[in-house]
Amino acid sequence: FQRACVCASRLPPGNMSKRGKKNEEVADSDNGTGPAAKKGKKEAEPPILYEDPPDKLTSKDGRAAGLKITSWNVDGLRAWVKKKGLDWVREESPDVLCLQETKCAEKALPGEITSMPEYPHKYWAGSEDKEGYSGVAMLCKTEPINVTYGIGKEEHDKEGRVITAEFPNYFLVTAYVPNASRGLVRLDYRKTWDVDFRAYLSDLDKRKPLILCGDLNVAHQEIDLKNPKGNRKNAGFTPEEREGFTQLLDAGFVDSFRELYPDQAYAYTFWTYMMNARGKNVGWRLDYFVLSKALLPSLCDSKIRNTAMGSDHCPITLHMAV
Amino acid sequence: FQRACVCASRLPPGNMSKRGKKNEEVADSDNGTGPAAKKGKKEAEPPILYEDPPDKLTSKDGRAAGLKITSWNVDGLRAWVKKKGLDWVREESPDVLCLQETKCAEKALPGEITSMPEYPHKYWAGSEDKEGYSGVAMLCKTEPINVTYGIGKEEHDKEGRVITAEFPNYFLVTAYVPNASRGLVRLDYRKTWDVDFRAYLSDLDKRKPLILCGDLNVAHQEIDLKNPKGNRKNAGFTPEEREGFTQLLDAGFVDSFRELYPDQAYAYTFWTYMMNARGKNVGWRLDYFVLSKALLPSLCDSKIRNTAMGSDHCPITLHMAV
DNA sequence: CTTTGGAAG
DNA sequence: CTTCGAAAG
Numbered sequence: 240f241q242r243a244c245v246c247a248s249r250l251p252p253g254n255m256s257k258r259g260k261k262n263e264e265v266a267d268s269d270n271g272t273g274p275a276a277k278k279g280k281k282e283a284e285p286p287i288l289y290e291d292p293p294d295k296l297t298s299k300d301g302r303a304a305g306l307k308i309t310s311w312n313v314d315g316l317r318a319w320v321k322k323k324g325l326d327w328v329r330e331e332s333p334d335v336l337c338l339q340e341t342k343c344a345e346k347a348l349p350g351e352i353t354s355m356p357e358y359p360h361k362y363w364a365g366s367e368d369k370e371g372y373s374g375v376a377m378l379c380k381t382e383p384i385n386v387t388y389g390i391g392k393e394e395h396d397k398e399g400r401v402i403t404a405e406f407p408n409y410f411l412v413t414a415y416v417p418n419a420s421r422g423l424v425r426l427d428y429r430k431t432w433d434v435d436f437r438a439y440l441s442d443l444d445k446r447k448p449l450i451l452c453g454d455l456n457v458a459h460q461e462i463d464l465k466n467p468k469g470n471r472k473n474a475g476f477t478p479e480e481r482e483g484f485t486q487l488l489d490a491g492f493v494d495s496f497r498e499l500y501p502d503q504a505y506a507y508t509f510w511t512y513m514m515n516a517r518g519k520n521v522g523w524r525l526d527y528f529v530l531s532k533a534l535l536p537s538l539c540d541s542k543i544r545n546t547a548m549g550s551d552h553c554p555i556t557l558h559m560a561v
Numbered sequence: 562f563q564r565a566c567v568c569a570s571r572l573p574p575g576n577m578s579k580r581g582k583k584n585e586e587v588a589d590s591d592n593g594t595g596p597a598a599k600k601g602k603k604e605a606e607p608p609i610l611y612e613d614p615p616d617k618l619t620s621k622d623g624r625a626a627g628l629k630i631t632s633w634n635v636d637g638l639r640a641w642v643k644k645k646g647l648d649w650v651r652e653e654s655p656d657v658l659c660l661q662e663t664k665c666a667e668k669a670l671p672g673e674i675t676s677m678p679e680y681p682h683k684y685w686a687g688s689e690d691k692e693g694y695s696g697v698a699m700l701c702k703t704e705p706i707n708v709t710y711g712i713g714k715e716e717h718d719k720e721g722r723v724i725t726a727e728f729p730n731y732f733l734v735t736a737y738v739p740n741a742s743r744g745l746v747r748l749d750y751r752k753t754w755d756v757d758f759r760a761y762l763s764d765l766d767k768r769k770p771l772i773l774c775g776d777l778n779v780a781h782q783e784i785d786l787k788n789p790k791g792n793r794k795n796a797g798f799t800p801e802e803r804e805g806f807t808q809l810l811d812a813g814f815v816d817s818f819r820e821l822y823p824d825q826a827y828a829y830t831f832w833t834y835m836m837n838a839r840g841k842n843v844g845w846r847l848d849y850f851v852l853s854k855a856l857l858p859s860l861c862d863s864k865i866r867n868t869a870m871g872s873d874h875c876p877i878t879l880h881m882a883v
Numbered sequence: 884c885t886t887t888g889g890a891a892g
Numbered sequence: 893c894t895t896c897g898a899a900a901g
Contacts, residue, residue: 315886371887512884637895693896834893
């Protein structure tokens with residue numbers, strides 16, 4: 240049942256050759272190492288999988304994890320519910336559940352989730368214009384002090400992309416960052432978003448440290464996707480989007496997974512449904528827990544739950560000793 | 562497995578009461594006879610089903626059936642193929658198979674049907690403007706003398722609704738007649754169609770007798786649908802559409818099923834997918850084999866294959882001694 | 884490849 | 893309720 244693979248190399252993949260197709264998001268084979276990498280047909284090399292290690296439940300300074308947050312781009316809440324996503328959530332049982340790409344108006348939400356007693360405090364944001372587009376949600380076991388929607392800029396706040404919850408010791412922000420789209424037709428908008436979103440987070444951070452989670456729609460470095468060479472001109476791995484993420488970190492934030500596992504390759508959170516990408520682990524790390532530096536001492540673990548099915552993204556989970 | 566019911570009353574249903582809803586196409590219960598027909602909630606009366614009698618394979622004048630034609634509105638050829646519609650067809654094995662609402666461009670046809678060796682002669686007509694709309698097909702074991710598309714009037718021939726095949730002793734016409742639509746927004750067009758289509762058939766009939774089959778999108782008389790009272794203002798049972806069919810018959814044609822079974826109620830070929838209409842046999846007879854009067858002596862049987870699944874219509878089959 | 888709402892039935 | 897193509901990812 241569980242994917243095999245134990246000894247994933249700790250180094251990023253080597254030379255990526257002959258991109259084939261045109262500008263598709265993932266290359267089909269393109270692992271290009273070893274004797275099987277011949278010129279002709281693709282050789283069906285065994286995929287290099289990634290097995291997330293057991294959860295570490297203490298911080299560096301020895302405090303016990305007391306806060307568990309899960310984030311999942313569900314790619315359509317209703318389909319995801321039908322595919323038993325909520326069963327997995329009940330098993331995982333995080334204190335806070337953050338969802339992206341719900342694609343569902345609040346009035347069309349399935350009863351299975353609106354009636355979930357484990358999470359009495361539920362917050363929904365949907366796209367105001369296009370039904371069934373974008374949308375994020377936050378479900379909490381304990382009630383936040385305050386909850387806000389959007390990032391305070393009219394031009395960004397009509398697509399249901401951000402929910403911010405204030406808790407006593409931190410802000411929790413969940414976000415579904417705009418996709419630059421095929422042909423990068425929305426890259427200019429994305430750059431504006433990145434600037435404004437970073438400003439929003441920096442302002443919050445002045446008041447209280449924050450945890451940002453969600454689908455940030457960028458693979459930061461080459462190690463964060465299977466086929467970096469072939470995707471430099473594709474949405475999610477353009478220099479502009481990568482630079483946006485770098486600038487976010489430079490503003491005083493930390494990529495929790497990369498902080499803990501600086502050299503871990505093949506660890507992805509998204510695989511296109513096309514070309515059996517997930518079966519071959521041809522993926523991207525697009526989903527993150529980003530922390531204010533002040534929260535770093537409380538970080539226990541940052542997990543990638545890549546055996547959980549129900550979407551083209553897998554869930555990620557954060558353990559904090561707060 | 563097979564639907565029960567043997568003793569369906571030979572009389573049309575009695576008083577239809579309290580229409581409920583607004584102008585939905587089928588009423589939910591509304592059978593309104595017997596002691597269970599009380600004022601309040603619907604009582605879940607057992608549905609009156611219809612079991613088609615065994616095929617009669619000789620004509621009145623004692624000749625053996627030698628031609629078998631099946632007509633089926635498949636409501637989307639690709640979905641119908643996935644639902645094993647072709648398995649049923651292979652079992653039925655008609656000499657000619659006529660399909661309506663294929664909703665499929667010729668280049669998108671599934672290989673399962675384009676490669677079917679039992680039918681070497683295949684003819685396709687699709688909507689020229691809207692992909693995935695309308696469309697009819699005819700598959701033949703033996704090659705027709707000639708095949709034409711449409712009814713020879715520009716204004717009607719862009720939606721892939723008619724194929725005419727000429728055989729030595731008859732024309733075979735398959736048609737998907739335009740639906741008058743919700744709110745009867747296309748009833749005016751339908752009336753024009755009915756006039757022109759009737760003229761087309763009359764012209765053909767002067768040359769050689771014809772068999773017309775397909776989804777004619779009208780229930781002719783009250784006996785031809787479960788809820789006549791409630792549907793007088795709905796597409797498929799307006800006075801105008803019914804009169805169109807009457808005028809067709811007056812032009813020298815015969816409704817083969819009604820000819821053989823003049824009083825058979827509850828015999829339907831279409832049930833809306835909504836409200837479990839098929840399970841309750843709340844249906845309409847919309848699919849017909851209509852014959853030139855000259856072919857009446859050759860009529861053996863006109864069947865309703867209402868156990869065949871895969872569409873919101875069931876197939877119908879004609880046996881002729883030609 | 885898969886989700887969604889929209890048109891059509 | 894179910895089909896389909898479109899937009900989006």
